[in-house]
Amino acid sequence: MVYGLGIDGGGSKTVCLLIDDRYQVLGRGEAGPSNYQSIGLSAATMAIKNAISQAVSYHQPGICIGSLGLGLAGVGRPEDIEIVRELVRQIQSNEQLQINWNIAPENFFIGGDSLIALVGGLGHDVGIVAMAGTGSQVFGRNHHGKIKRVGGWGYILGDEGGGYDIAVRGLRAVMRSFDGRLPPTRLTQELLNELGLKSPERLIEAVYRRGLGVRDMAALSTIIDRVAAEGDPVAETIITDVAQELVLATQVAIADLFNSGDFCEIVTVGGIWRGWSNLRSEFITGINAIAPQAEIVWPRHEPALGAALLAMKFK
Amino acid sequence: MVYGLGIDGGGSKTVCLLIDDRYQVLGRGEAGPSNYQSIGLSAATMAIKNAISQAVSYHQPGICIGSLGLGLAGVGRPEDIEIVRELVRQIQSNEQLQINWNIAPENFFIGGDSLIALVGGLGHDVGIVAMAGTGSQVFGRNHHGKIKRVGGWGYILGDEGGGYDIAVRGLRAVMRSFDGRLPPTRLTQELLNELGLKSPERLIEAVYRRGLGVRDMAALSTIIDRVAAEGDPVAETIITDVAQELVLATQVAIADLFNSGDFCEIVTVGGIWRGWSNLRSEFITGINAIAPQAEIVWPRHEPALGAALLAMKFK
Structure with a gap:
């Protein structure tokens, strides 16, 4: 029996699936994060x-691996792929892993996180994935193999609708409300409680001097989501705005890849979609209005399975 | 003859004025920056x-200084003022400066940059200052001495309408245009030229890995301003949006400090107001619509003079 491995290496964790040649997960x-651009190659x-x-x-022990797929955030350029290829070579030469590696070059896939999320989410390789985690990106692929990325330019240049973006909008709303530029909002008390602060002015200290990182900030997005679900108008406006951002990005990808009226599936991947607020239903309403033939689905499998399928089936 | 010193210590430079007791600049x-929170106390x-x-x-040599005013960005809390007081003590004990210091405690002023900009800009201490440089802040003071700050929460939490904010809006517009979320814009070519980049995708490298600082980013705002002046609709929208942000912040300060119909002066301080685009005229139109009794003026003096006047006249 020959098996395959699918690996999803992200900024917060790494997932590996062992599958057989009928795509069953065995x-x-x-493990921890494997974004080598931020944590280094050896980690x-x-x-x-x-x-x-x-x-x-x-x-x-001694299991025979015949195919391997590895998707890593930010990997797309040939030089990145070469680095990851060398990383995989090192792992294959590691004797602690009691594995019989027998991978033909064509049974090897290295790529970015978007395509594995698409293939894992849909179980096939045509459609669109709308990802919203710490960051955000919309990525699509059509029947001709043409791909289109929208957004995902990081926390300064883009990532609209990701957790960091939602959190910054929430914190800015707190300051605007404190100043009198926005009405009072429950976001103030909830965000200050979460950060253990007594007044909005203390956010300066927390954000700039204590150095709240991108991931710490993004974690605050669950509070904005919850306060919106509880009916706070300021938080609801943030959720509506980011839902529209995600609709716009998806609309651009649909228009680039599919003919008007073509059926296409859109899979929503990432923690932001699982919140309590109306974000996903507003997204669905927005997409229905511009692309009634599109169907929005929850992920059918995790991205690591997409990586395995890409190595075995969709090369 | 007894003289006074007014010092404006900012993040990019320090200005000192020597004045006489009739407020004439002699x-x-x-010198270089004197924001001790970023460059350290000794620098x-x-x-x-x-x-x-x-x-x-x-x-x-041997000039007699009878009053001293010092305004520093970010100085407002008692602990900051104590630090700066000690800094001034050290300078006074420095024998290289051939100065006869003879300052009574009441002829000493230490404070933030907003109040010295207000007093310098207007020549008196009642009104509003709308500051837009790298960051932004609106600050006002009424006849009863009540003060109101709006915005100025830094590049993550606020500073709407400052150079960094304008630059980020411009760079995001370039990415949105590249994706197809916005129409083509001349901002793309102009910003890429300025940064020596061949395509929008290279902005990732420039912004995150090369680590374009807040001040470097803010410097790009002059390009967005110029492209807006040349009629590019995407750049014009950015300028209109930030003008509205500055109007909103100013409106909140006016409402907090003055009665409806009260005359008040608003001084526009900072490089952003001196651009070629319609930012300032849109700001004036916006303010006229909500506070027709307000008058928008250019600064009458520089902030360092405000610091000197605060030490001598407006304590």
Whole structure:
């Protein structure tokens, strides 16, 4: 029996799935982040190795791996792919992993996180993925293999609708409300409580001097989401605005890849879509208004399965 | 004859004015930045000392200084003022400065940059200052001495209408245009030329990896301003949006400090107001619509004179 590995290496965790040639999941491993551009190559290599080690531990030693797919955030340029290829070579030469590697070059896939999310989310490789986690990106692929990315330019240049964006909008709303530029909002008390602060003025200290990182900020988005679900008008406006941003990005991808009236599936991937607020229903309403033939679905599988499928099936 | 010193210590330079007791400027000195929170205390002390040294060099050695006003960005809390007080003590004990210090405690002023900009800009201490440089803030003071600040929460939480904000809006517009979320804009070519980049995708590298600082980013705002003046609709929308932000902040300050119909002066301080675009005229139109009794003026003097006047006249 020949098996395959699918790996989803993200900024917060790494997931590895062991699958068989009928695409059944036989093992799953999870380890720390593997975004080598931020944590360095050796830490990323270690995380990927640990995730693989866990995934194959359900099985007998000496298992034979015939295909491998690896998706990493920010990997797209040929130089990135070459770096990751070398990283995989190192893992394959690691004797601690009791694996018999037998991968033909054509059974090898290295790419970015968008395509594996698309293929994992839909179970096939045509459609659109609207990702909203810490950042955001819309990515699509049509029947001719043409791809289109929209957004995902990072926390300064883009990522509209991601957790960081939602959090910054929420914190700015607190300051605007404090000044009198916006009416009072429950966001103030809820965000200050979360950060252990006594007044909005203390946010200066917390954000600039204590150095709240991008991921810490993004974590605050769940509070904005919840306060919006509870009916606070200021928070609701933020959610409506970011839903419209995600609709716009998706609309651009649909228009670029599909003919008007073509059926297409849009999969919503990432924690932001799982919130309590109306974000996803507003997104669906917005998409229905501009592309009634599109169908919005929840992910059918996780991105790591997309990575495995890309190595075995959709190369 | 007894003289006074007024010092404006900012994030990019330090200005010192020597004035006499009829408020005539007798000498001027300029040195590097003196924002001690970012460059450290000893560098700030050196800059202020150099600015003073230059300002008094026009005069005979042994000049007698009877009052001193010092305005520094971000200084407002009692602990900040105590730090700056100690800094001034060190400068006064410096024997290289051939100055006879004879300052009574009541002839000493230490404060933030907003009040000195207001007093310098208007020549008196009642009214509103709308500051837009790298950051932005609206600050006002009424006849009862009540003050009101709006905005100025820094580049993450606020500073709407400052150079950094304008630049980020411009760079985001370039990415949105590249994606197809906005129509083509001349901002793309102009901003890429300025940064020596070949395509919008290279902005990722420039902004995140090369680490374009807040001040470097803010410097790009002059390009957005110019492209707007040349009639590019995307750039014009940015300028209109930030003009409305500055109108809103000013409106809140007026409402908090003055009765409806009260005359009040608004002074526009900072490089952003001096651009070629319609930003200032749109600001004036916006203010006229909500507070027809307000008068928008250019600064009458520089903030350093405001610092000197605060020490001598408006304590």
